[in-house]
Amino acid sequence: MSHLGDRLSALVDGELDGAERDRAHAHLASCEQCRTEAAELRVLKQKLSTLMTGAPAEAAMTKRLIAMTGPGGPMPARRGLLRVAPGSRLATSRASRRPGARGPRSARRRRYLMLGTVSLVVGLGTAAFSAGGGGEAVPGPRITPPVEMYSVEHAITTGQLPFAPPMSSPGASSPGASSPGASSPGASLP
Amino acid sequence: MLRPSSVLSRRRGDGRSPLLLAAALVMALPGFLATACTNQAGTGTALNKAATTAGGSVAAAGQAPATGRQVSSTRALSLLSQAAQAAILMSYQGQEVVTRWSDGSGSVLVSDIWHVSGGQTVTQTLAAGDSLSSQPYLSSDDDSQAPEGVLGVTVPLIRLLETHYTVVYAGAGSAGSRVAQVVEARRGDGSLAARFWLDDATMLPLEREVFDSASHVISQDVFIQVRFASQAQAATPVSGPSDPPGPWTDPLSNAQLLALHTQGWLVLAGLPGELSLFTGARTTTSTGTVLDLGYSDGLSVVSVFEQRGDLAAKLAGWQRSTVDGHVIYVAEPDQRSLTWSSHGMVYTVVADAPVQTVDAVVGALPHDTPPGFWKRMSRGFVRLASWVNPFH
Numbered sequence: 179m180s181h182l183g184d185r186l187s188a189l190v191d192g193e194l195d196g197a198e199r200d201r202a203h204a205h206l207a208s209c210e211q212c213r214t215e216a217a218e219l220r221v222l223k224q225k226l227s228t229l230m231t232g233a234p235a236e237a238a239m240t241k242r243l244i245a246m247t248g249p250g251g252p253m254p255a256r257r258g259l260l261r262v263a264p265g266s267r268l269a270t271s272r273a274s275r276r277p278g279a280r281g282p283r284s285a286r287r288r289r290y291l292m293l294g295t296v297s298l299v300v301g302l303g304t305a306a307f308s309a310g311g312g313g314e315a316v317p318g319p320r321i322t323p324p325v326e327m328y329s330v331e332h333a334i335t336t337g338q339l340p341f342a343p344p345m346s347s348p349g350a351s352s353p354g355a356s357s358p359g360a361s362s363p364g365a366s367l368p
Numbered sequence: 369m370l371r372p373s374s375v376l377s378r379r380r381g382d383g384r385s386p387l388l389l390a391a392a393l394v395m396a397l398p399g400f401l402a403t404a405c406t407n408q409a410g411t412g413t414a415l416n417k418a419a420t421t422a423g424g425s426v427a428a429a430g431q432a433p434a435t436g437r438q439v440s441s442t443r444a445l446s447l448l449s450q451a452a453q454a455a456i457l458m459s460y461q462g463q464e465v466v467t468r469w470s471d472g473s474g475s476v477l478v479s480d481i482w483h484v485s486g487g488q489t490v491t492q493t494l495a496a497g498d499s500l501s502s503q504p505y506l507s508s509d510d511d512s513q514a515p516e517g518v519l520g521v522t523v524p525l526i527r528l529l530e531t532h533y534t535v536v537y538a539g540a541g542s543a544g545s546r547v548a549q550v551v552e553a554r555r556g557d558g559s560l561a562a563r564f565w566l567d568d569a570t571m572l573p574l575e576r577e578v579f580d581s582a583s584h585v586i587s588q589d590v591f592i593q594v595r596f597a598s599q600a601q602a603a604t605p606v607s608g609p610s611d612p613p614g615p616w617t618d619p620l621s622n623a624q625l626l627a628l629h630t631q632g633w634l635v636l637a638g639l640p641g642e643l644s645l646f647t648g649a650r651t652t653t654s655t656g657t658v659l660d661l662g663y664s665d666g667l668s669v670v671s672v673f674e675q676r677g678d679l680a681a682k683l684a685g686w687q688r689s690t691v692d693g694h695v696i697y698v699a700e701p702d703q704r705s706l707t708w709s710s711h712g713m714v715y716t717v718v719a720d721a722p723v724q725t726v727d728a729v730v731g732a733l734p735h736d737t738p739p740g741f742w743k744r745m746s747r748g749f750v751r752l753a754s755w756v757n758p759f760h
Contacts, residue, residue, distance in 0.1 A: 187751075188681075195682035226756045302752070303745065309755075310748025318677035319655040323707045323716040325685065325699045328660075331616055332671040332718040335647055335662045337455065337517030337525065338466075338589070 181205075182212045187309050190219045215308075222305050437536065444537040444551040448526045448564065450571040455517040458570055459485040462594035463494075464518075468587045470703075470723055481518075481591075519573040519589040520669070520720075521564065524646050529553055529666025532642055533561055541565060543574035544592055553667065559583065562667050570596060578667055580722050587720070616660065620648040628659060633674055634713070639663045640728035641721065643670055663729075668721035670729055675716075679709045692731040710734040 182202055188194050189202045206213050332338075466477040478494040517525075529535055533553040541550045543565035553562040560583065565575040572594065578587045620628070625648050629635040638644050643663035650659045659674045679697070686697035686707065699705035706726070707716040715733055719726045 191751075193681055196684060198682065198688075223755055226752060302749075306745050306748030306752055307741075308748065309751040310744035310746070318712055320680040321655050321675055321677045321709075321714045322680045322683055323673065323675075323686075323699075323705075323714065324653070325705045325716070325718075328671065328673050328705065328716055328718050331649070331660055331673075332662075332669070332720075334616075335649075335660070335671060336664070336669040336720065337452075337520050337522040338669075338720065 181209060182216075186212060186216055187219060190216060190223060219305075219308060222301075226305075437534075440537045441535050444535045445526065445530055447537065447549050447551055447566055447571065448521060448529070448535070449523065451521045451564070451566045451573045452517050452523045452526060454567075454571040455483075455521060455573065457485055458572055458596060459483060460570075460572060460594055460596045463592050464491075465590045465592060466587070467589075468704075468720075469585065475703075517573070518591060519564070519576040520667070521573045521576075525664055525666050525669070527666075528644060528646060528664050529562075531644075532665040533667070538563070540568065543567070543590075546574060546594070548574055555581070567594070572596075586722055616649045616651045618649070620650065624648075633659055634672075634715075634734065635659075635661065636732075639670060639672075640732050641665065641668060641725035643668065643721075643725070643729070668725055669719070670721055670726070671718045672729075672733070673716040673718070675714045676712060677709070677714055678712065679707065679714055683707075691727050694730065694735045696730065706730060708735065710736045 182189065182205055185194065185198070185202055189199065189206075194202055206216060461480070461482045464477075464479050464481055466479070468475055480492045480494060482490040517523075533555060535551060535553050538550040538552045541548050547568040548565040549568055549571075551564045551566065552560060553564075555561050559581060560579050562576060562578045564573060566572070567574050572591070574591050574594065576587075576589045577585050580586050625635050625645075628648075628650075635648070636645065642665045644665065645661060646664055647662040648660065650657055652658070653675075656676055661672045661674070663670045663672065683697055685700055687700055689696055689698045689706075691706070694708065696706050696708040699707070704720065704726075705716060705718045707714065709715070711734060713734070717726070717729060717733070719729065721729070
C-alpha cells in the first residue's frame with residue numbers, strides 16, 4: 179500500500195480539493211499509520227498556531243529556553259537565591275571548587291535543558307521535514323489543462339478525430355447529449 | 369459496451385495463416401509487378417485486386433527489384449498525396465470508427481463526419497450506433513491552411529512518413545464494399561508499420577491500420593458508410609456546432625519558433641521515437657499563452673502543449689499516475705492526454721503513439737526533481753512559520 183506521503187501535509191493544510199481529498203480521506207480510513215501521522219501533524223499545527231497567540235506564557239518559556247541554550251551565553255540569574263557575602267564560608271567553599279565543577283542540582287538542570295533543547299530541535303525538524311514535502315509554490319496562474327481544446331487542436335494538426343472526453347460547457351447541448359454515454363466516448367473493449 | 373462489428377471482427381495481430389499468406393503472395397506478386405512496371409494509377413488488374421483486401425494479405429513489395437521498389441514507392445506517395453488532397457477538396461460524409469489497443473485493452477470512438485469541399489468539417493461523437501454523445505465539433509479550414517485530413521493522411525505527415533518509413537504500393541483491394549488502393553509503410557527492418565486503404569474512385573482514405581514492432585495492431589481507423597458530393601451536403605446537420613477550438617495561430621515559422629525558444633519556451637527539434645517537430649501554433653487563453661508543438665514520424669503523433677504557471681490543486685477529470693518515476697496526471701477516460709508541471713511550466717502531452725514512445729517522450733521532457741534534504745527542511749520551516757503567523 180502506498181501511503182499519502184507528501185500529500186499528508188497538504189491534506190492537513192486543507193490544500194487538497196475534490197477527488198484528491200476524497201482519495202486521501204479514503205486512504206486515511208484504511209491506513210492507521212497515515213491516520214496517526216495526520217493526527218500528529220494536526221496537533222503540531224494547532225500547538226504551533228497557539229504558540230504565538232494563545233499561550234504567551236509558553237511562548238515566553240520557549241524564548242527563555244532558547245536564550246539559555248545560546249552558545250556561550252551566561253546563565254540567567256535565578257530569583258530567590260540568597261546573595262552570598264564575599265568572604266563568607268559559603269563563598270569560600272564555592273571559590274575553592276575547581277572551575278567548571280557544578281553541584282548535583284546544576285547537573286540535573288543542565289540535563290533538563292539539554293533534553294528540552296533536543297526535543298525541541300527534533301520536533302521542529304520532524305515537523306519541518308514533513309511540512310516541506312510536496313511541490314514548490316510557483317508564481318503564475320494555476321492551470322487545469324483544457325483537454326478537450328487540446329484534443330481538438332491535436333486532431334486538426336494530425337487529421338484525426340478529437341479523441342477526448344466531451345467536457346463541453348454546461349450550457350452546451352446537442353440532440354441526445356444527455357445520453358448515459360455522454361461522458362465516455364471511448365468505450366472499453368474486453 | 370460498444371462492439372462495432374466492423375472493428376471487433378478483426379483480429380488484433382497480423383498473424384494470419386501462413387498458407388493463406390503464401391497463396392496470396394503467389395497470386396499478388398505478378399499483378400503487383402505488372403502494375404509497378406506500367407505505373408498505372410487508379411485501377412489495377414483483376415488479379416491484384418482480388419489478392420489484396422482490407423485486412424487481408426498483400427503483396428510483398430520488399431521482394432521487388434530496386435527499380436520496381438522505387439516506382440512502387442513513388443506511386444504510393446502519389447496516392448497518399450492525392451488522398452490528402454481528396455480529404456480537403458471532396459464533399460463527403462460518413463462514420464469513422466477509431467479503435468486503439470494498449471496493454472491488452474482497447475477503446476473505441478465512433479464519430480459522424482461531415483465535410484464540405486474546401487470548407488468546414490463537422491464531427492460528432494457517438495457513444496453507440498444510435499445515441500449522440502457529445503457536442504458537434506466544427507472545424508473551419510476556410511483559409512485552407514489547417515492541415516486537416518482523414519485517418520491521419522495529411523501532407524505534412526506524408527512527408528514525414530516518406531522520411532522515416534519505406535512507403536510502397538501494395539496493390540488493389542477493398543474496404544467494405546468499395547474498391548481501394550492499398551499503400552503500406554514499412555520499417556527499416558522490413559516489418560509492416562501501417563497500411564492504408566484509399567478509395568479507388570475518389571482517393572479518400574477509407575481505412576488505416578497501425579502496427580507495433582511485434583506486428584500487433586495498435587490502432588485501426590475505418591471510414592464507413594461514406595457518401596459523396598451533394599448527398600453529403602444535404603446531410604449536414606442543422607444543429608448548431610460547438611464553439612471553435614480557439615484562435616490558434618497559423619503554423620509558426622522556424623524563426624518564430626526560434627524566438628520562442630530564446631524566450632524560455634521549450635522548443636525541441638525532436639523527441640524520442642524519431643519524432644520530428646513538424647508544426648507549431650499558439651493561442652491565448654484566460655490563463656495565458658499556450659504553445660502547441662506537433663511531433664511525428666508520419667504515423668505516431670504527439671502534441672506538446674506548454675503554458676506558464678503551475679497545475680491547479682484540483683484537477684477534475686485527471687488521475688494521478690507515475691511514468692518512469694515522474695508524477696504525472698492522466699486524463700480520464702481517454703488515457704492519452706498526460707500533464708504535469710515543472711519549473712513554472714505546465715506541459716500537456718496528447719499522444720497517438722505506442723505506449724513505449726509516449727513513456728520515452730514524457731521522460732525526455734522536463735520534470736521537477738525531488739527536493740534535497742536541506743531544501744525540503746528550508747521549505748518546511750517556511751511553511752511552519754506561515755502556520756504560526758497570525759496574519760497569514
